[in-house]
Amino acid sequence: MTIGEVLAVLSPEFGDVTISKIRFLEDRGLVEPERTAAGYRKFSTRDVERLRYVLAAQRDHYLPLKVIREHLDAMDRGLEPPPLPGAEPRVPQVVPRDDVPAADRFDGRAASLRLTRAELLRDSGVEEDLLSALEGFGVLAPAPGGPWYDGEALEVLRSAAALASFGIEARHLRMFRTAAEREVGLAEQVVAPLQRQRGGESATRAEDVAREISAACLRLHAALVASALGRLAG
Numbered sequence: 001m002t003i004g005e006v007l008a009v010l011s012p013e014f015g016d017v018t019i020s021k022i023r024f025l026e027d028r029g030l031v032e033p034e035r036t037a038a039g040y041r042k043f044s045t046r047d048v049e050r051l052r053y054v055l056a057a058q059r060d061h062y063l064p065l066k067v068i069r070e071h072l073d074a075m076d077r078g079l080e081p082p083p084l085p086g087a088e089p090r091v092p093q094v095v096p097r098d099d100v101p102a103a104d105r106f107d108g109r110a111a112s113l114r115l116t117r118a119e120l121l122r123d124s125g126v127e128e129d130l131l132s133a134l135e136g137f138g139v140l141a142p143a144p145g146g147p148w149y150d151g152e153a154l155e156v157l158r159s160a161a162a163l164a165s166f167g168i169e170a171r172h173l174r175m176f177r178t179a180a181e182r183e184v185g186l187a188e189q190v191v192a193p194l195q196r197q198r199g200g201e202s203a204t205r206a207e208d209v210a211r212e213i214s215a216a217c218l219r220l221h222a223a224l225v226a227s228a229l230g231r232l233a234g
Contacts, residue, residue: 001043003033009048014055022051028065030054030072057084078113078151113151117142120149124157133170134160139177179221187213 003019010017025031031050033041050072057063057071061084071081121128134140140157143150160173187210194206
């Protein structure tokens with residue numbers, strides 16, 4: 001959308017919003033629309049939702065822009081923002097759910113979650129020693145390109161803590177990482193030819209195939225473990 005179209009979308013809900021106001025919020029880094037080759041702003045639906053959140057937080061809760069920016073940063077990282085008094089404005093990003101089975105959750109949401117080391121330890125309830133041990137044995141690592149940990153790291157840490165309660169140490173979990181890397185290798189063999197093809201549909205197809213293979217691997221792993229445990233019990 002152009003800035004004029006954004007204004008038309010927001011005006012019915014926020015009567016005092018103006019193009020100058022939208023530009024001001026952009027200058028403050030609260031929204032970052034793309035630019036065309038000619039320099040015109042192009043706003044996405046997500047940009048509009050961010051603007052809606054900012055305007056509602058100002059109007060309904062009188063929050064300063066510094067605090068609103070902190071809320072947006074938390075939501076950008078997949079976290080819940082601090083609670084607001086009264087009716088909370090709509091948020092621009094859905095927070096990943098922990099109660100969704102892993103085989104059905106492989107849609108990129110967990111990977112988009114960004115946690116600091118302190119947040120990872122807080123949300124998992126795990127001590128620093130276990131996290132350091134997992135990192136030392138290559139079972140867990142920060143997300144590529146930064147000091148962040150994603151939602152999968154949170155799942156790994158929680159699972160490792162559950163196993164640790166039975167005396168299974170971090171060094172025993174290296175085999176899970178090795179098995180996961182081999183499964184990824186299988187997926188790459190199938191996906192690589194699709195990635196080499198030209199066109200946007202090929203990229204989408206490659207992503208869909210990778211997701212389907214990953215979900216199938218998870219189901220296969222769960223079935224094999226259940227079968228082995230059944231034989232052990234018998």
